[in-house]
Amino acid sequence: MAGLATTYGSGAMSNSMDDIAANAAAFFIIGSNTTEQHPVFGTKIRRAIQKRGAKLIVADPRRIDITDLATVHLQQKAGSDTALINGLMYLILEKGYEDKSFIAERTVDFEAFKEVIQDYPPEKVSEITSVPVELLHEAAEIMGTSQPMAVMWAMGITQHIKGVRNVMALANMQMLLGNMGIPGGGVNPLRGQNNVQGACDLGGLPNVFPGYQKVTSEEVQKKFAQAWGRGTELKVGKTLTEMIPDVEKGETHALYILGEDPVMSDPDTKHIRANLEACEFVILQEIFQSETAIYADVLLPGSSFAEKTGTFTNTERRVQMVRQAINPVGDSRPDWEIISDLAKRIIARTPRLLPLTAPHAGWDYPDTAAIMAEIAALTPQYSGISHKRLENGERLQWPVRDENHSGTPILHVGQFASGKGKFMPIEHIPPAESPDKDYPYIMSTGRVLYHWHGGQMTRRVKGIMEAYGEALVEVNPEDADNLGINGENAIRLTSRHGSIDTKAWVTDRVPPGMVYANFHFPDASANELTHASLDPVSKIPEYKVTAVKVEKI
Amino acid sequence: MSKLTVTIDHKKIEIPEGSTVLDAARAANVYIPTLCDDPLLEPFGACRLCVVEIEGYRGLPTACSTPATEGMIIHTSSPLVEVNRRTSMNLLLSDHPLDCQHCVANMDCDLQSVAAFVGVREQPYQGERRAYDIDESNPFYGRDLEKCILCGKCVRACDELQGRQAISFGYRGFASKITTPFDLPIWDSTCESCGRCVDMCPTAALYDKSAMKHGTHTGETRTTCPYCGVGCGLVLETRNGEIVGARGDRENSVNEGHTCVKGRYGWEYVQHPDRVKKPLVRQYLLDGKEKSKVTDRKSKDWDFVETDWDTVLNITAEKLATIRDTHGADSIGFMTSAKCLNEENYLMNKLARQVIGTNSIDHCARL
Numbered sequence: 001m002a003g004l005a006t007t008y009g010s011g012a013m014s015n016s017m018d019d020i021a022a023n024a025a026a027f028f029i030i031g032s033n034t035t036e037q038h039p040v041f042g043t044k045i046r047r048a049i050q051k052r053g054a055k056l057i058v059a060d061p062r063r064i065d066i067t068d069l070a071t072v073h074l075q076q077k078a079g080s081d082t083a084l085i086n087g088l089m090y091l092i093l094e095k096g097y098e099d100k101s102f103i104a105e106r107t108v109d110f111e112a113f114k115e116v117i118q119d120y121p122p123e124k125v126s127e128i129t130s131v132p133v134e135l136l137h138e139a140a141e142i143m144g145t146s147q148p149m150a151v152m153w154a155m156g157i158t159q160h161i162k163g164v165r166n167v168m169a170l171a172n173m174q175m176l177l178g179n180m181g182i183p184g185g186g187v188n189p190l191r192g193q194n195n196v197q198g199a200c201d202l203g204g205l206p207n208v209f210p211g212y213q214k215v216t217s218e219e220v221q222k223k224f225a226q227a228w229g230r231g232t233e234l235k236v237g238k239t240l241t242e243m244i245p246d247v248e249k250g251e252t253h254a255l256y257i258l259g260e261d262p263v264m265s266d267p268d269t270k271h272i273r274a275n276l277e278a279c280e281f282v283i284l285q286e287i288f289q290s291e292t293a294i295y296a297d298v299l300l301p302g303s304s305f306a307e308k309t310g311t312f313t314n315t316e317r318r319v320q321m322v323r324q325a326i327n328p329v330g331d332s333r334p335d336w337e338i339i340s341d342l343a344k345r346i347i348a349r350t351p352r353l354l355p356l357t358a359p360h361a362g363w364d365y366p367d368t369a370a371i372m373a374e375i376a377a378l379t380p381q382y383s384g385i386s387h388k389r390l391e392n393g394e395r396l397q398w399p400v401r402d403e404n405h406s407g408t409p410i411l412h413v414g415q416f417a418s419g420k421g422k423f424m425p426i427e428h429i430p431p432a433e434s435p436d437k438d439y440p441y442i443m444s445t446g447r448v449l450y451h452w453h454g455g456q457m458t459r460r461v462k463g464i465m466e467a468y469g470e471a472l473v474e475v476n477p478e479d480a481d482n483l484g485i486n487g488e489n490a491i492r493l494t495s496r497h498g499s500i501d502t503k504a505w506v507t508d509r510v511p512p513g514m515v516y517a518n519f520h521f522p523d524a525s526a527n528e529l530t531h532a533s534l535d536p537v538s539k540i541p542e543y544k545v546t547a548v549k550v551e552k553i
Numbered sequence: 554m555s556k557l558t559v560t561i562d563h564k565k566i567e568i569p570e571g572s573t574v575l576d577a578a579r580a581a582n583v584y585i586p587t588l589c590d591d592p593l594l595e596p597f598g599a600c601r602l603c604v605v606e607i608e609g610y611r612g613l614p615t616a617c618s619t620p621a622t623e624g625m626i627i628h629t630s631s632p633l634v635e636v637n638r639r640t641s642m643n644l645l646l647s648d649h650p651l652d653c654q655h656c657v658a659n660m661d662c663d664l665q666s667v668a669a670f671v672g673v674r675e676q677p678y679q680g681e682r683r684a685y686d687i688d689e690s691n692p693f694y695g696r697d698l699e700k701c702i703l704c705g706k707c708v709r710a711c712d713e714l715q716g717r718q719a720i721s722f723g724y725r726g727f728a729s730k731i732t733t734p735f736d737l738p739i740w741d742s743t744c745e746s747c748g749r750c751v752d753m754c755p756t757a758a759l760y761d762k763s764a765m766k767h768g769t770h771t772g773e774t775r776t777t778c779p780y781c782g783v784g785c786g787l788v789l790e791t792r793n794g795e796i797v798g799a800r801g802d803r804e805n806s807v808n809e810g811h812t813c814v815k816g817r818y819g820w821e822y823v824q825h826p827d828r829v830k831k832p833l834v835r836q837y838l839l840d841g842k843e844k845s846k847v848t849d850r851k852s853k854d855w856d857f858v859e860t861d862w863d864t865v866l867n868i869t870a871e872k873l874a875t876i877r878d879t880h881g882a883d884s885i886g887f888m889t890s891a892k893c894l895n896e897e898n899y900l901m902n903k904l905a906r907q908v909i910g911t912n913s914i915d916h917c918a919r920l
Contacts, residue, residue, distance in 0.1 A: 035745075039808075043714065043716050045715070047713070050711075191781075194779050194780055197782065203902025207912070227677070228903065230907050230910070237911055237913035237914060238913040243886030243913055246886075251884060253880045254885045255885075256901075258893060259890030260890055260917055280844060297834070297844070297872075299834075299857065302787060303833060305823075306823050312895060314782055314783060314784025320786070325793060325796060330830020331751060331826065331861075332830060336894065336897045338898050341866055343904050345867060348870075368894065449745065450815070452780055453814060458819055460821060461822055463693045468917045
């Protein structure tokens, strides 16, 4: 969430789901298929629209489920989000809907931003995005008159080479409208996986220690060196989208993969497979022999959520208990036990790390409550969090400053984490790939309601396979007619990177010229086709725009 | 919020303004039987079992839909009330199959327990029966409308909670039933299989197919759903050390008992035969060979062999220590997991940074 961190000083969802559902006068959903990907939050939004008349603007190239309830559906061309957002802000400024006192009191760099926005008049934006000018006016009017408005997005915004710019543009919009730090407003990136938020919070990123403490700060390094007996070098590590390709460059020699399936979820599968195969040592800690297991040298059987106790942090920064319901299956062990056992064995082979005299250097944890106590000691946002408080029924959203603090449902109240909010001048740039004569369709990728990510879990549920048992590619009826596709016959999708054979779901969910594929099934995974063009800052791959060719076979 | 005082069965109680008589009874710990009410749904007044006598009121108002007012005096079990609700119950049961022993809801059936409370012991009205085929088109739950008492909870759950309106009341009089548009099978409707209707059904008119396989569960564990970032509270139902069901946790404010199809029905993978039950290691490692010598991945050298934890962890620790010492800490990449616990992610970060000494740790937030 590099975009929000630059603008506001914190990259997390600013408001709570309940608060948004209860208080927003309008919702702006862009690049999030909320009712299918965050279904229970999706139902809350539906209720707000149906029962209390909140307005809904959806910007999505596809006619996703929730567009049925939209006051306005902006069907922008894939990869034209920045232009769309800037165009809406142009109209907001033109009509004088901006919150002048918020801009004056809480933000900086407004003038430079305003200058860039002047380049996005509706006619030009309509040309770039193919959204009709009237709809731009309609949406801008709702934004200007229905306040507070909450903005929600997901991977539809970030999985582009300009994902960070898209996010900054949305951050600009919410400052412009004065929708920050208030109930029913905010910037709300919806986290896809159950504990993405927690993995980010607790050091699962190459540039920060737990609590977003920068590895490049001498002060932070000193803190962790004192706590652990040892820090790291003052340089940012490699991202996932860098460390795997670095195998072929001879720079990565071992990979330790915990509960991930890069063969399914990473772009350009062929390339990933080649790198994993070439890697000197691949450790996979998983509950199934996933597609990635084919390349693993050792497989450490971890446990599912039902077999261990600890915490997850949800998309609204709420830390919640996970409790053991059954014993670990077979000889599998909870992952935290495996990691600490392994750590002790490596330390035993590394005399220079001994003795472990620093206060948090050791690895003897009786339970996960003890690990959480160490987290609280070193992570400012988690300072006041303990299993004991959660077991007592307290509902805690970070930051929780100390054991008496009751948490923070809304961020940026009164002032931004970084002091003043910074307007960023953001220009539209076209996607890395565009359709041409050979690859005339734009393919976007994502998930469907019934399945989950690489499909390792949901493909092993009988009812779900009855409901959705094979990879289907959404094709518009007009295109289907031209290609002779009827939903029964096999089709082949080919990109510049690979090819898959599958079947079509002929539906007007996608506009003509666009197809939508998922990555739940290994024999027809969309990531065989995607490319590894990354956002230069966030290193997120551009999953949402790949040029493909579609044929009946 | 201002308060008002009412008297229920000679008990004085203070309740918030805006409460119904049923709310007041619950606050006073006085049981009023009901089959169509749920605190999460709007009052409906369909089952007529919550009738009460209120001094100064004509007739028997339903507690669920009558607002409580200051000074109200309420009787919940006067002879008139008792007779009235026994009649209502008899009418409800007049076309209900009474083969409880073979019913999937046996011992977990609101109709059964309310009938017992009301004191119905026989079936005086032998009415006409409604004959419907069971709709098994949905992979997760079945609909057996012969057992439906038309309380409308499913219709309201779908409308008020799920916001989907997949089902509604159709036809009239005795032919009334809960139906989809054009009376099509439920799988052909807009149903999203969230299961909230099944959760709220007071009989076995709606039942989880998984519940057909086993008896009642013996254990419950409150936990958090493993799927998306919303973080719904789940209650896992267990029996003999296995998960046999899941439902939304009503006490969790995130979802108030709601789930999506994955949360409620997507737990089977936990006990799937494909689970890796023992540590696996490639044969070449056990033989002490070099990986570079394993040229054929179809050869025995590349076989995955089951082993014990000591063996696999010693091999792994040795390899990591050697690679770090030969190629440097940054030659090892760590992929931590957005599916794992906070505590586990913290430990992966500590392993990478403290023990190995690299910042090259990442996870799938970008994917």
